[in-house]
Amino acid sequence: MRKIYFIALLLLCGNLYGQGLPGLGAGTTPNNKPILHGKNWVAITGKPLGATAGAAIFHQGGNAVDAACAMIAATSTMWDVLSWGGETQALIYNPHTKKVIAINALGYAPTGATVDFFKSQGMNNPPQYGPLAATTPGTPGGIMTMLAEYGTMSLEQILKPSMELAKGYPIEAQTANAIEAQKAKIKDWPYSKKIFLPHLGKEREAPEAGEIFVQEDLYQMLSKLVEAERNALKGSKSRKEAIYAAYDRFYKGDIAKEIVRGTREQGGLFTEADLANWKVKIEEPLHVNYKGIDVYKLQEWTQGPALLQSLNILENFDLKTMGYNSANYIHTLYQAMNLAFADRDFYYGDPAYVKSPMKGLLSKEYAKARAKLIGDMNDPKITAGDPYPYQGGTNPYLDILKKNQTKVASLSPGQINSTLDEQFISDFQSGTTSMETADAEGWVVSVTPSGGWIPAVVAGNTGVGLSQRMQSFVLDENLSPYNLPEPGKRPRVTLTPSLALKDGKPLLAFAVQGGDSQDQNLLQFFLNIVEFEMDVQEGTEAPNFNSYQMQSSFGDHEIRPGAIVLRKDTPEWISKELAKKGYSLEFWNKTSGPINAIWFDWKHSTFWGGSSDYGDDYGIAW
Template structure:
């Protein structure tokens, strides 16, 4: 009898219907390690628990999802959650008043003198990964202030208060503290960085320890100047919006800008005051495609986001559900679809303000059908960019370069390709960021992937502002990508890629993830987990993904590893053997989902469901 009871309990625990009573069991997943966040009024999720708390504070004070997102970006920037105040902010916002999705482009651009010739004259094959020459102009402050002014309800002082409290001193978490210690040799190259990051110079451990109060007085003073500018404008009779833009002006044209430029140039950078003064946040129309009745939105081709849209268009030509979740057929099909889309990314994507990429052709269903025909039973390591121009009724202006690129890749064969994925390659390929997801009962939904200024960062003078390293995402060889060559005032093509999906004209999902070139891979599989395999939002963020390296890394030496794939370590032997026969070079991790954060809107019950994966420190709060 005792054994019978045990058997019944085991059967109950493993039955799908039990997923509403305990952490769920989805298609092919293990039980959730984190619970779903259920909220009626709001949800706030980001990369660090204290960052989520900052959003909760703003919501409890009556702010909307945009106010909360701005406070969370500010807080995570202050906490060096793989970004800083000199980095970049990219966002999608659903406005319930207009019922439209808005795109925020707050990516900095290349400074004066940053040209192909300049970097080649220094013997570089790519712009550097670190240091003042890796920096684009700061974008995050402008992004926060523009979002707040245009779509928020609160003052800048209110949303900056959590980050100012953090700057005055907070108990630093182990991840950041240990990253500082590990990078201290490079940090010591830059005097202002050394002053901030290494409070124990000369001791065995020169970085702060986990739990130690980490103080950033220069940053606090910089944020205080923004608040002061806002207050002065309000006292002069300016509106809330005008007062926030007065702070914006002080950062980009006033004394803060002058110190950023001075401090950057002192350390060998190229910034001029005109570079900061002329930079502007862009409010844009996002790109989108419809996948089986669901409209999926991404930022424009200055990000890698359209590669997810291309992948969906290609995969719409296959019955993924019948293949089975993470079967060998499914993995092979999705892998090659991503390879086709990312090959196009690598050759065609860039800043549309300089050279217009053929996005109409790239996102056409007809082009996707032609690309889908290239997917075979075995992986093709020689997949190259296609020619989308005929699908928008035009001739390819870079056909000669495209042919050179195709011939170079076609000249490779499997025995010549080094698909070994070492630690440095992985670190470059998956260079982190954070994500911010918010939603409220009024209908505002926000998805953000802010980044840049990660440790080790050059701090710009006495501002506390850590500069971006995003210049490294440019290439210097037009044969690689004629659309993504550095020029002053041009934005590099970045990996940062917030996502949003609408169904029947209503927001369905907001989702994002950190992790460099792996971002749109993990987000694509998260979306398919929900749409094709009926997983709930927490099951989908924790589920076993796979990661491909058959694309040019956007960082470091921009390597490509055709056929290389990372699978979760519980992948069955029969799937492993099948993939090996299909030409894949495999390695295995215990967690492969990436730190996905997501919000699902339950219109049936009028509630919000939040998910934060078990991959890292990402954390959420709901009410």
């Protein structure tokens, strides 16, 4: 009997941390949340009320794009680690063209935002908070462009849930407590203080959990967008033209004027021309093929291609044989991610200003060369490679690259910091939200909107909280000559929605919150599904790990070589083996932001939705 029990225990441990045992089949592991099964549609996002907004639009006959737009608007209104002055980026699968579309609605640096300007202010990096941290608002333009080009409903219809929320909704504890924790900063900005601190002078100045939180200025701003659309429709404009009339009112009309006035009053740099000249870009996404699956990401103004690079590198290893979350598996993924992220740190930026060598970076030959650098021990001195020869070119920044390589190679063990302090972790994992939608017609949307999180500067009497995305620029060309600020340039951001297609049809839509950890967690989730045959909910809840051997995109852009965070239930023998390989280990109860995903069951023509148990994220399917 003891022998049988021991064998069963070994099989269980093998399933969790060794061989994977995919033959057991999907659904055998008990999940903390149920799978969302749908025939008609799925809506998943960062807050239950946000998912409810998407469900309401679906029930009115909207498609997945309509629902996604309503969910972005609702979560922005709820300050779910973003607001209306933040940024939106999306991947959309169009069932009629069978193509994936990329939406770039990231704001850019305003007039006067240069390296010299920030250094003249005594800064080594752009600030994390305040009016000088703000790029121009992108989310309103992103919502309206997506809706106009690929949706079916009016702006008024998709804004109705967010307008109801702006008139007053029971605020959640997470947001209410974040306001209370940040109230000292919020008091620096008069328009923010007016909205966020309704109980000034009392012990708790923020709203209480469950209290009705009212945003009258934001409601009036949204009403102006609806008014502009209505007037255009009365003037015989088409649905699309009417939505763009609202777009123009936000970026060129009275709303823009108030945003600029209110921002400059508080020390910001915005001009009316900055808003008027900004445009949403509809782009071609980047993609690679991993074992017959086409994986799509946004261009290199996001960190998304790092996941594609990681997959190219990992194709050179037999991951399944290593076993799920074995020490060798974790080590191999950690090293592959470090190689990809070292390239991200140096080469990624706004391609409209400095063209990154993406052809070389995403080539299979370059990936093979990078894979050969992975040995048996952690390499704390990994730096960016040179992909230019793999696209038939010459590296224009070879001198900087070689200088960095020489500097890192000369570091002594005592000069390499692999410890994790609270502020570094907070900056590294700065959250956002994500949303996934799909419908029976075939539309699929994956979005990772962000920006304007608490504490946010509110732009005058608009209720619009401004982005903090300027901090993702660097001021030192040795860190990245591709990501230096200048007016009109977009910073390289962490935001990274994902779509995967197989045989030309959607297989997975997936995204996660969590700053620089996003593509680490998404890579592991994708491999959970593809290599270890987990179902979508198992894949979102499964143990993962985080590397900190790449520059933080926030704060001081620091790096912690060899630092790794594992889930607390990691077996001791795996921890010991990783320590022997040179890793500095920490253990947490939860090691990922909330992963949201949809898996497409083409055998039964249904949807499987997954949302991890790591946060407030929630979904609804029908």
